[in-house]
Amino acid sequence: MRDEREYVDYVQARTPSLRRLAHRLCGEWSAADDLVQECLVALYRHWRKASAADSIDAYVRAMLVHAYLAERERTWTRRVRPAADVAGPSGAPLAGAEHRIDLLAALGKLSRGQRAVLVLRYWEDLDVARTAAALGCSTGTVKSQTSYAIAALRRLLPNYVPGGSDIP
Numbered sequence: 439m440r441d442e443r444e445y446v447d448y449v450q451a452r453t454p455s456l457r458r459l460a461h462r463l464c465g466e467w468s469a470a471d472d473l474v475q476e477c478l479v480a481l482y483r484h485w486r487k488a489s490a491a492d493s494i495d496a497y498v499r500a501m502l503v504h505a506y507l508a509e510r511e512r513t514w515t516r517r518v519r520p521a522a523d524v525a526g527p528s529g530a531p532l533a534g535a536e537h538r539i540d541l542l543a544a545l546g547k548l549s550r551g552q553r554a555v556l557v558l559r560y561w562e563d564l565d566v567a568r569t570a571a572a573l574g575c576s577t578g579t580v581k582s583q584t585s586y587a588i589a590a591l592r593r594l595l596p597n598y599v600p601g602g603s604d605i606p
Contacts (some may be wrong), residue, residue, distance in 0.1 A: 445485045449478055449492065456502060462557040463506045465546045473509075477502045500572045503558070507573075508549050544594040552587035559584055 453474065460470035460477075480501055481488055491497040545553050551573075558569040559580070570577045 441485055441489070443562060444489060445482060448489075449481075452498065453478075454571070455499065459499065459557070459562060460502060460506070462561050463503070463550075463554060465542065473502065473505055473522070476505050496568065496571065499558075499562070500574065503554055503572050504574065507554060509550075541591075544591050547594060548587055548590055552583055555580055555583045556587050557592075567605065 456474050456477065457470055460468055460473040464470045464473060477498065481498055488494055488497045488501075545556065548556070554573060555569060558564045558572055559566075564572065566577045566580050570580045574582065
């Protein structure tokens, strides 16, 4: 029972940040919620192993990213999206919001791997080694995919001048 209580406490504390990460990866709140739900079910099944890891957060983040990257392998019935996306947390408009909309649209055009690299490196503020660990690849792959992704964003947004809080 102690393991179950620890799992519940962890999930209650970390769900908002997992949901934000999932949204950054997916670009849609409904897809993000599905991804988090899938991850938390898997986490429940593997809680003992996850709780024994050096960093539970890193372990769960890797689970979430791997589930996101594996989504393209699923059958079409699991990829059906609702007509209208459920709105995420509301708040005051951010400075440069009009540029963020263009940036998010451009991110949506990148491959899943390139999007994941940029989200982990620039939004989650992970260094190259931690990004590689989350993705299950080498640091060289992270560096090259980051470079390719930034080049692709520059092609998609030729007139974009990044602001303080935006990714490149």
